[in-house]
Every structure is written in C-alpha cells, then in structure tokens.
Amino acid sequence: MKLKVMTSRLIEMFRGDGEVGERSRALEGHSALEIIAAGLEAHRERAVVSTAFGAAGLCVLDMAQKAWPEVRSYYIDTGFGFPETSDLAERWVKERGLNLQKVLPVLGAKEQAAQYGDALWASDPDRCCALRKVEPNERALVGATLWIAALRRDEASTRKHTPILSEVKVGGRTILKLCPIAGWDQKEVWRYIHTHNLPYNPLHDRGYPSVGCTHCTRPVEAGEDERAGRWSGKAKTECGLHLTKG
Template identity: 35%
Template sequence: MNIHRAIDRIDAGPRFTAHDAVRLNNLFRGSDTETMLDGVLSEGLAGEVAAVSSFGAESAVLLHLVGRIAPSTPVLFLDTGKHFAETLAYRDTLISHLGLTNVGVLRPRAGDLAARDPNGLRWSYDPDGCCELRKVRPLARALSRFDASLTGRKAFQASTRAHLPRFEIDTADAAGRLKINPLIDWDAARIARYAAEHHLPAHPLVARGYPSIGCSPCTRPVAPGEDARSGRWAGWDKVECGIHRPGEEPFL
C-alpha cells in the first residue's frame, strides 16, 4: 500500500509547527529516502519546497535524487563571491549532467557589501559577519516564498550534526518553515556507493583533501582522522555559516 494514500495531508497553513515536524518524523520512520522525498516533493506533504545546494563535495547525490523524483524542484545556490573557481565550474558541470532546469543563483546585495564589506576582507576578521552578508541574508530573502527547504546535512560530517532528525523547524525563521535533511542517516560509504552506481561527477577539490567545501578563504584541506568539516573556519570558534545553527533543537 502506498504510504501516502493511508494518511491525510499535514495541513498547518503556509508554515509548520514542532508538532508537524514530529508527525513527519514518525510518519517516515523506517522509510527509505526515496519514499520520503516522494512524499515531500510529489505529494505536497511539506508545501512549497526548495533544495538549497552548495554544489560542494557531496551535493551530487541529493541533487540526483531530487532530479529523479521531481526535476522541477527549485534549487538555490548561494554565489557568495568567494567560492573556489572549481566549485563554480562543478556547479555548471552538475547542472548539465543532471539536467537541472530550475537553478536559482542568489547573491548578496551590492549595497550591503558596499556598506559592510567594501574591501572584501570581512572574512578575515569577522567570519560570522561575512557569512551573514553573503549567505544568511540572501537565502532568507529567497526562502520567504517557500514552506520548506531541503539540506544536504549528514550526521557523519560533524559532531554538531550527529543527532539531527529528518524533519525540524528552521530556528532562523519565526514563521515556522520546515528544514528537511533527507541524507542525515547516510554515511560516507553509502554516499560514495550511490555516486559510483549513478556515475556522478566528483567535485575536483575532494581528491585534494577537501571533504567539505565552502568559500575559498575559509576552507582548508582536512587531515586524516579529522571531522569532515574541520577544515571550515579553522582557527575560529565557528562550525556553521549561520544558515544552520549548531544549537538547533532536534524534533525527533
């Protein structure tokens, strides 16, 4: 029996509550990722959904899954102006390889940069402020018209992500937007197997020791045995850009 025919659509208006997140986590407990994504993207259980992608080290897997299930799903990419050239080239490669047709490129407002980062060096003394300008604000504006967003977060990437659920409320959004983590329970081996089985191109920096790839000034290669995200903002007391908050309360 199709699981989605056995339930009523969760309908909490344009946004969601913690209770809705709990219901969705319970509904899809034990379901595979494809079944969950089908319910979210094809059957409207989370309203209007956008995928947020960095086109980073493991982005191809989620984008491939989304493309197979609902290829018209909007994909949002934050062009911070500080990306590695390899990331921008990889973005274009994946768009072509996967046949993505609804990719939106988000950029910081010129006025914000002129007022708060005129020389482009804010990352060197205030990485939180740089991320706020170049990531958090542009994404918040874009997501205001959506009810939920898909992320590529996975539990194995860092201790701060180890206990996240599939569905949670976006604590950065007072309106109650859902944040959905389809791959949260995938480990590195499963990611690699899926990419190999589907012949997905790899980000060129992965082979050079970058398992997690952000902006070029704030990302270094990772040593063996370190968390995959330990190369992000090395030397700073910072583990997330502000789009995701390390203290987010999981709704299990």
C-alpha cells in the first residue's frame, strides 16, 4: 500500500466484530483519505470503488488511487449514458491509469425494448434501473467485502442519514459499505476537484450537477436540489443501488 497514514486502530474499524454503527461513529472526524486508506489496507483486493463518474465520485477515486494506485473500481454502463460520461471514464483510464471494470446489463438496449417495450424508463423506471443498474451492481460486487461509494448526506433528503460505514446485503451476502465523504458538502467536492486538477464531466458546467442516464436526467434550475434533475416529474429519487438494506 503506497500511503501509510492510517493507524492500526483505524484499520481495526474495518476488521473488527464490533457493532458497525459504533465503528462508523468512530470514523467520523478522520480525514476521508485516512479512512479510505485504512479500508483498503484491511480489505485489499476484496475492496472495490463503485463510480458513476459524478463529481463526488472523482474525489473518492483520486483518494483511493493515492492510497493504492492499483485499487479496483467499476462503472456500470447502462447503455443510456451521456457520451461525455463515457469519454470521462476513458480519460481516467488513459490519463490516470485507473483500474476500471466496465459492467454491462445482461440485456442490450434493443433486447430490453423487445422484451419490455420501447421506453421502459418511462413506463416502469424501477424495473429499468433494476435491469440496467441494480443487477449489474450485484454482479460487480461478487467476491467483494468492502464497497466504497461517494454518497453524501447533503445531496438529497434520502441520503441525509448516510453513515460512513454500514453493513448492506448485496446478492444475498452481507458486506461493508464505506461512504468516506458522507459528511462533505458540494463546495468541498469542488474545492477538492479544482485543487487536485481532476478531469471532470463538462456537463457539470452546463447545469447538470448530477448526471445519470440521458432519458432520466435534465439540467437543474437555480435554487433546485443537486439531484432535482434525476427522474424529474416522477416520485422516484434513487436508482436502487443505494437502497440496499443492512
């Protein structure tokens, strides 16, 4: 491991048998970089970072690479993403040497249309996300014991209680989920991106603070929530990846 900033006590938070809520609270107050480094030290190849190449995710990817340049990461290519997002993924692989796995849904876009109708994202977005995001995510996490993600409490009301460390059930197994920047706000994210000169999605400069699939993302108006442009006009606020229960 490249970075040795973590203490053995911090690493034990990722190995210990203690109640996960207590361990999560013990991690509060440590820097995100220390937390990520300790998690990677404890879980090594069985740790993986999920990313959609959103702004916050880039910060987590950068810190994870600083802790361990070969850290594993994955990206779910739903087939309905913006070209700007796939271009950004390519840049991170080529320019920054990111160890990235691209995960595809079982059904291609045409096969999905043939089985479920032309615009499943409009008729049944939960099913569309289940097929194109949730199932591929479960596959990507097979064998992993630590899932690192970039959720933040200030992103949306659905995320305001996000713990740094939790146990979640994925594909019938219980694993640890680490959200090392749960306590960061949007300003901290952008300060980090500019300070570290990270390549980011140009759509963020065109009114898209949160970028998902083309069918389900619109730019936001001034004063709207960061995630207001996702599934706009529908009750849906989450794709389901992060609704896994402990």
